[in-house]
Amino acid sequence: MRRGLLIGLGILTGSLLGWALLERYHHNRVFAGVQAAGVPVGGLTLEEATAKIAAATQNTTPPLLTLKAGDKTLEVSAAELGWQPDPRATAERAFAVGRTRLSERLAALRGQVRVPLVPRVDAAALEKRLQVIADKLEYPPTDARVVFQNGQYVVIPEKAGLKLDIEHAIETYIQHPTQSVLEFFPKSLTPRLTAAMLEPVAQRANELLRPVTLVYTEPHPVGSGKVHRRTLGIAEVASLLSVQDEIKVNATALRKILAQLAARHDRLPQDARYTLSPEGELVVRPEVDGWKMNQPETLKRLEVALLRPDLSEFGLTVVPKTAQVRAADLPKAENLQLLAEATTRYAGSSHERIANVHAAARNLDGYVVPAGGVFNFNQAIGDISLENGFKEALVISEGRTVKGVGGGVCQVSTTAFRALYQAGLPILERHQHAYRVRWYDPIVGYDAAVYQPYLNLRATNNTPGPMVVRTAFTQSSLTVQLYGIPDGRKVVVSQPTILSRTPHPPPQYIVDTSLRPGQIKQVDWAVDGFRTRITRTITHPDGRVSTDQLNSNYRPWQAVYQVGPQTPAPGDEVASR
Incomplete structure (x- = not known):
């Protein structure tokens, strides 16, 4: 019996010793029998298990993931969402088997513990992809x-x-x-x-849908009292309303209709002016009074009226407009004296340019500026358009010399400017040309560019009485004369002072496929840049002396040639367009 006891104690001691040795062996190793991600890792260190799992899972096919949003679904590869195997996390989970529970260790020894692959997710990639998907599925609310x-x-x-x-x-x-x-x-x-x-808003808006008649009445006494009617149909009334959570009037659309009516029925006044009689004598053409719709006032009233369902007819606000210059205020032509005059020449101009000079000069002739009034060049010559008799000729536009309607009108504005300046009148608006123009030589810096509606020439008539502009022209010269009542002022205009000069750049050659090979066509001419100054000295009737300066700054300008294909340009690079 004693022997049996000793044998039992020996077996127990051996088992305990074996278990202790097994514990010590697996202290830094995965317990035997454990599988992770489908590969046995028992007995391996954490690093060895990680490496083995990584090798086994490097070609693992990512699972499919179903994205669900309400009743809509979308199947994507988990890899699109930043999913990837995590060998380290998988090895750590295998290493944890049996560390706290004996039953796990025994199950591992029986080969019953299989640790699944542990994935990880790239949060940045996941957010980016989900946001793209959400952008396709999301939509904002739509208001009624x-x-x-x-x-x-x-x-x-x-x-x-x-x-x-x-x-x-x-x-x-x-x-x-x-x-x-x-x-x-x-x-x-x-x-x-x-x-x-x-x-309810739609119901109120429908109550506003009725024909509305706009009534334009020519006012007495300047008009005949004639009535013009313009009926807006239901669809047109609807176009003037803006209906959402409230009803408003579309002021832009309404303003457009009023402008059309004004353009059709307004009659602007015409100032009295001097003109030539059939016998060639300077006579007074009487003023003609007119009328004009007061568009701001009409717009304000009509915006309110359109929102009244009971209103079906509306009277537009039309007011008389009297001429500023009246025949009774003009002195007899024989009493006017020459205040100043200027002449410029344009021999060699194209036929179109000469025609534009003559057209502008004819419109300017007889123009009257009342005492204290403003000489307004663009107003005096009217709209520069083909309809008004102007032709296409070379103009300066956006840094280039190009064809445009009215090329040559600046010959008239420049000549008028010189007369105004020499008369000692205050200049309110004057613009120089971009570069020195040869038609206005030999005096540099004594020009005035106009370009409707942006650039104008304006001066104040500060003489004692009205001032009349006379023009005379030939095929090569233009003279502008200013007649009025002199006040005794004396005006001296200096010769220009050249402050600086900048040489022009080399010419530019542009290939133009519309030209034949070897053909060259000049479209811009070279001229140096200049900074100039002209001084005007005015001695007033009371003996007071005042001076002012006219400064100009002209850019240097290069010659530009259009050339046909394969045309050599000596010493210059050929640019293509």
Whole structure:
């Protein structure tokens, strides 16, 4: 019996010693029998297990993941969402088997513990991809709206919007990357305007749909009292209304209709002016009074009237407009004296340029500026257009010399400017040309550019009486004379002082495929840049002396040639267009 006891004690001691040795061996190793990601890792260190799992899973096919948003689903590869195997985390989970529970260790020894592959998720890639998907699924709410259809206002119902909870989906997938379904929790977005809110608005708007007649009456005594009517139909009235959560008048559309009516029926006054009689004598052409719609006042009143369903006729505000210069205020032609005159020459100009000079000069001839009034060149010559007799000729536009309607009118504005300046009148607006123009030589810096509607020439008539402008022209010269009542002022205009001079750049050659090979056509001419100054000294009747300076700064200008294909340009680079 004693022997049996000793044998039992020996077996127990051996078992305990073996278990202790087994514990010591697996202190830094995975317990025997454990599998991870389908490969045995028992007996391996954490680093060895990690390496073995990495080798076994490097070609693992990512699982498919179903994205769900309400009743919509989308199947994607988990790799698109930043999913990838995590060999280290998988090895750590295998290493943890049996560390706290004996039953796990015994199960491992029996080969019953299989640790699944543990994935990890790239949070940045996940967020980026989910946001792209959400952008395709999300949509904003659509407000109900009132539209004009088939002669009446109707309400288009609202639609709720959809917003997905991206943050919650990201957090869920990062915590549970093994799941096969990832749900976006959709949130319905409520529209701001609903059909129930807009139905009363549409009903009120429909009450405003009636024909409205606009009445334009020529005022007495300047007009005959003639009445012009313009009826706006229902569709046109609807175009003048803006109907949403409230009803407003479309001021822009209404302003356009009023401008059309004004252009059709307004008669602007014509000032009295001097003109040549059939016998060639200077006589007074009487003024003609006119009338004009007061568009701001009419717009203000009509905006209110259109919102009154009972109103079907509206009288426009039309007011008389009297001429500023009246025949009774003009002295007899024989009493006018020459205040100043200027002459410029344009021999060699094209036929079109000469025609434009003559057209502008004819319109300027007889123009009267009342005492204290403003000489306005653009107003005096009228609209520079083909309809008004002007032709296309070379003009300076956007840094280039190009063809444009009215090329040559600056010959007239420059000549008029010199007369105004020499008469000692205050210059309110004058613009130099971009570069020195040869037609205005030999005096440099004594020109005035005009370009409707942006550039004008304006001066104040500060003489004691009205001033009349006379023009005389030939095929090569233009003279502008100013007649009025002299006040005894003496005016001296100096010769120009050249402050600086900048040489012009080399010519530019541009290939123009419309020209034949070897053909050269000059379209711009070289001229140096100049900074100039002219001084004007005025001795007033009371003996007071005043001076002012006319400064000009002209850019250097290069010659530009258009050349046909394969045309050599000596010493210069050929640019293509």
